[in-house]
Amino acid sequence: MFIVMKPSCSRSDIDSVLAVLEKHQLAGTLSNESDATIIQVLETPQAPISKEDINELKKQVTQKIKVLAGVERIPTITRPYKLASRDFHPKDTIVRVPAACTAQGYVEIGGQNVVMMAGPCTVESEKQLLTTAEAVLEKGAVILRGGAFKPSTSPYGYRGMGLEGLKLLAKARDTFGLAVITEVMTPTDVSLVSEYADILQIGTRNMQNYMLLDEVGRSNMPVVLKRGMSAKIEEWLLAAEYILAQGNKNVILCERGIRTFESATRNTMDLSAIPVVKNLSHLPIISDPSQGTGHRHLVEAMSLASVTAGSDGLLVEVHPNPEEALKDGAQSLTIGQYQQLMARLNGVALAVGRSVTKPAFFSALSA
Template identity: 65%
Template sequence: MIVVMKAHSNNEEIQHVLKFLQNHGLSGHLSQGVERTVIGVLGQTGNAGLPSGIGGITPGLEDSLEGLPGVDNVLRVSKPYKLASREFHPENTTVEVPVACVADGSVTIGGKDVVMMAGPCTVETEKQLMTAAEAVRKAGAVILRGGAFKPSTSPYGFRGLGEKGLQLLAKARHEFGMAVITEVMTPSDVAMVCEYADILQIGTRNMQNYMLLDEIGRTNKPVVLKRGMSATIEEWLLAAEYVLSQGNKNVILCERGIRTFEKATRNTMDISAIPVAKTLSHLPIISDPSQGTGHRHLVGPMTLASIAAGTDALLIEVHPNPDEALKDGAQSLTIQQFNELMPQAQAVAHAIGRDFITR
């Protein structure tokens, strides 16, 4: 359920509505747009114990809310996710990330321009990371990806350097002025990773790790939420709801392919999820064609397709020597391939009226 305030409602009237909700055991999340202010009502409001917007509303609650000063009308939210939905937040959300290497000192994800995030899947050595970081920065990437903690299907796979890897990422950020995105896997690691990273990444295996989502929601760090490998779009948006409901509004969705019956690719890259998510949600969405396909010869075509479909950023794996990578070398571009891809990506962006933030 959402409470739509009148166009000229004042702060006193808004606070009165929030206090009214609190007195009824509910909470209100404020969204102030250019044309209107809406308050999302969260909590148990029906006799069946269903969240607001899904099940029965306590008798008289809607009428009482509509009678409060400054309230225009009360609407039921048709989606099980509220804070992530366009019904609650009709205007696009943008996420600001501090980036020293660009003129403005930050980049906007979800705005007019496209952002390139690139780097190795996993931080292996200082030389490997620095070589990759320097190369992708020269080609136009402004955010450095790299895993310090890596989940592996096999317990014998390389699982990352841990805090040492985070320290190397921080060193690369200082050296090249790029922001850093890296994965956090457990609630107990969130505080430590926040010390080093500019963007927290939630991997596909942790999309429904609700304790981790809650903990990240208590931070104010931008977070990239990857779609679960077998998740529907609704389940994905409900995972985003966990982060949003804890107060962190800096959520970025990431399409990274889903598991289907098809064996020709590691995952099936769901390009249609990009415009679908943009229709259902106000959150920015990015694309990971490396994880999405599992094959480096498919990364380029899926990058271009993602831009055409409306992605706000790309997350691409680049390794100085992919054939010797400790993890996911088959889906990592060489430095030369990345250099060749960037002009093509810029051309597609220009064709649809967008550009890449590179300087």
């Protein structure tokens, strides 16, 4: 349940609403959007109560609150994900991430521009990371991807450099001005990873790790939430709701393919999810065609198709020598293939009325 206050409402008006809620043993939290003050109501009172009684209580509270001064409307949202729903937040959310390589000093995800995030699946060495960072920046990436902590299906797979990997990512950011996105795997690691990263990534295996979602929600860091490999779109948006419910509005969804009966690709890249999510939610959405297909020769086609479908950005794996990669080399682009992708990406973005965010010195480097 949400109460939208008028732009001209006073603090006294807000307190009157909160008093009615308190009288009925309900809690209300304030959310100041760009154009309105919204009170989010905890729909379950402090004492246990049946579903029928909850519905009756909501009717009584609605009747009392809607006539109070300063109240504009009490929208009815039938979807189980309230904060992530476009019914609650009609305007698109734009997530701002600091990026020294841009003219503004930040990059916006969810706006007019398409944002490129590129880099190795896993941080392996300083030389590997810095070589890749320089190459992806030169051709238009503004965010560097790289895993310091990596989940592996097998316990014998490469699991990342940990803290040393985070330090190398921070060095790459300081050297080239790229923002950094890297995965966080446990609630206890959130504060540590936040010291080195600009965006926290929740991987497919952790989409429903609710304690982790709560913790990144409390961090207020930008978060990329990947779709679970077997998750329905509603389950994905409910996972985003966990983060939003903790007060973190900086959530970016990422389509990375789902598990189906098809074996020709590592996953089935569900491009239809992009326009579906755009219709259901105000949150920005990007796509990961590297994880989505598992084969580098498919990454370019699915990247261009993603942008055509409405993706706000791409998360692409690039490696100086994929054949020697410690993890996921088969789906990593070579630097030459990445350069070819970027040359075509600009044209596709223009064809659908968008443009690609570029570093401030992109033209000089590309000349």
